[in-house]
Amino acid sequence: MAVTGFGRRLKNLFTTEKISDHFFEDLEDMLIESDLGAKTSLELVEKLRKEIKRNTIVNEKEFIKTVRDYLSEYLIVDDFKPDENKLNIIMILGVNGVGKTTTIAKLASYYKKEFNMTSVLSAGDTFRAAAIDQLIYHGDKLNMRVVHQQQGSDPGSVIFDSIDSAFSRGEKIIIADTAGRMHNRDNLVKELKKINKIISNKVSDGIYKKFLVIDATTGQNGIRQAESFNEAVGLDGIIMAKYDSASKGGIIIPICRDLKIPVLFLGTGEGYDDFIKFDRENFLNYLLGIE
Numbered sequence: 237m238a239v240t241g242f243g244r245r246l247k248n249l250f251t252t253e254k255i256s257d258h259f260f261e262d263l264e265d266m267l268i269e270s271d272l273g274a275k276t277s278l279e280l281v282e283k284l285r286k287e288i289k290r291n292t293i294v295n296e297k298e299f300i301k302t303v304r305d306y307l308s309e310y311l312i313v314d315d316f317k318p319d320e321n322k323l324n325i326i327m328i329l330g331v332n333g334v335g336k337t338t339t340i341a342k343l344a345s346y347y348k349k350e351f352n353m354t355s356v357l358s359a360g361d362t363f364r365a366a367a368i369d370q371l372i373y374h375g376d377k378l379n380m381r382v383v384h385q386q387q388g389s390d391p392g393s394v395i396f397d398s399i400d401s402a403f404s405r406g407e408k409i410i411i412a413d414t415a416g417r418m419h420n421r422d423n424l425v426k427e428l429k430k431i432n433k434i435i436s437n438k439v440s441d442g443i444y445k446k447f448l449v450i451d452a453t454t455g456q457n458g459i460r461q462a463e464s465f466n467e468a469v470g471l472d473g474i475i476m477a478k479y480d481s482a483s484k485g486g487i488i489i490p491i492c493r494d495l496k497i498p499v500l501f502l503g504t505g506e507g508y509d510d511f512i513k514f515d516r517e518n519f520l521n522y523l524l525g526i527e
Contacts, residue, residue, distance in 0.1 A: 242270045242484060243300070243525025250299045260285055271455050273490035275486075277420065280306055288315065304520045310489050311516050314473055314498035316445060318353055318409050322404060323442040325410045325435055326358075328463045328475075329428070330449035332416040336478035337367055337485035339373035339449045339503055340411050342511035343475070347409055348378070350493040358398035359384035360391045360431065371413055378508070381407075391427060392434045399438045425468045432469040445472040448498065450487065458487040459494070466495055476514075477503040 245266055252480040253259050260281050267277035283306055284293070293299050326343070330336045333437035354514060357375050360366035365387040375382035383398040391414065398410050414431065435444055448471050450458045465471055474492075479485050479502040488499050499514040520526070 242266075242523060246300060246303065246524065250296045255288055270484055271458070271486035271490075273456065273459060273475070273487075273494070274498050276310065276377070276490045276493050300524050300526060304524050304526060307489055307520055307523075308516055310493040311519070312492040312498040313514055313516050314500055315513065316473065316500060318347060318351060319443050320351070320353060320408055322408070323410070323439055324408060325399065325412065325434065325439055325442060325444045327412045327414060327431065327446045328445075328449060329414050329446060329467075329469070329471070330416050331461055332364065332455070334416070334449045334451040335503060336361075336369040336413060336416060336449050337374065338369065338506075339475055339477050339511075340413055341378060342503060342508050343406070343447075343501070344374075344380055344409075344411055346511055348380075352405070353409050354516040355380055355409040355411045356398055356402050356407050357382045358395050358410055360395050360398075361413045361415045362387055362389045362391050362394060363415040363417065367413060367415075392431050395431055396434055396438065421464070425464075425509055428465075428468050436480060446470060446473050447473045448497075449475045449477050450491075452485040452487075452502075454478050455487060462491045462495055462497060465496065471495075471497050473498050473500040475501045475503065479504055484523070485519070516519055 249262060264277050264281045265484045267280060268274055278314055287293050287302055293302055328336055328340050340357060345358060347353050347355055357371050357380055359368045359382060368384050368387060372382050383394060385394050385402060395412050402410050414428060446469055448462060448465050450461060474488060474497055476485055491497055502512050502514055504510045504512060
C-alpha cells in the first residue's frame, strides 16, 4: 500500500520530533491541513496528548494505530439497500462540478448489479441544460429510462411525473438529479424544499433518501456544503466522488462527527464500475498508510 502524504508526515513527525508542546502544535496543524477541521483536530490532539503522557504510545506504529482508532470512532457508515417491495426514491444533491450526474449513473449501475433492480433516472436539474443531456446519455448507455422535460421546466413537475410513471409501470427505484446552483442560494434552497415536500407527500409509504455528493478534493468547503444541504432538506448519506490516489478525503471525518451523516459510497474513477461501498477500515488504512 502506498503511503499517502498525510500518513508519511504523521510518521515522520513522531519519529523525528521530540514530544513537546511544539510537537502537538505541529500535529494539530497537520490534521487541519488534511481537512479534518479545527474542532476534530483539536479534540484528537488532546486525546493523543493524554495517551502519550500515560506512556501507552511508545513507538511510531502505536501512534498511527491510535490515530486510526480515534478517527474510526468519528466515522459513521451506512449500507442502504433498496426495498424491492416499495418505491425507493433517492434524491441526489450537490453543487455543480462535484460529479452528481456521473454518480447517479454509477449508483443506478450498482443497484442493477447488486440487486438486479433497474432505476428510473429523473432529470430534476432543469437549470443547467447539459445536466439533462448528460443524464439522457447515461440512461442510453445503461438502458434505463430517463424522465425529463425541457430546460427551464419546473423541477418539481419532472420529479412528480417520474413518481407517477414509476408507480404505473411498477418500477421500484427513482434516482433524481437536482440543481446545484441557481441565481442565488435562497432560490436553490426554496426549490429543494419544494421538491422535498412533493416527494414526501407522494411516497408516504415508500422509501425516500437524500444523498449528498461531495468532491473528495474540495477541502473544508465540503463541510459547508453538507451543512447547507442538510439544513435545507436533511441528509441521509454522503457519496464522495473523485476519490483516487491523489485525493485525501479527510473532509468526511468532520462531516460524520459534527453532522452525524453516514458515508455510503466512494467514486474511484470514470467508469460505471468505479464505485464502491465505503469501508471504514480500508479508508483509514489508506489515509494513514497502514499495511
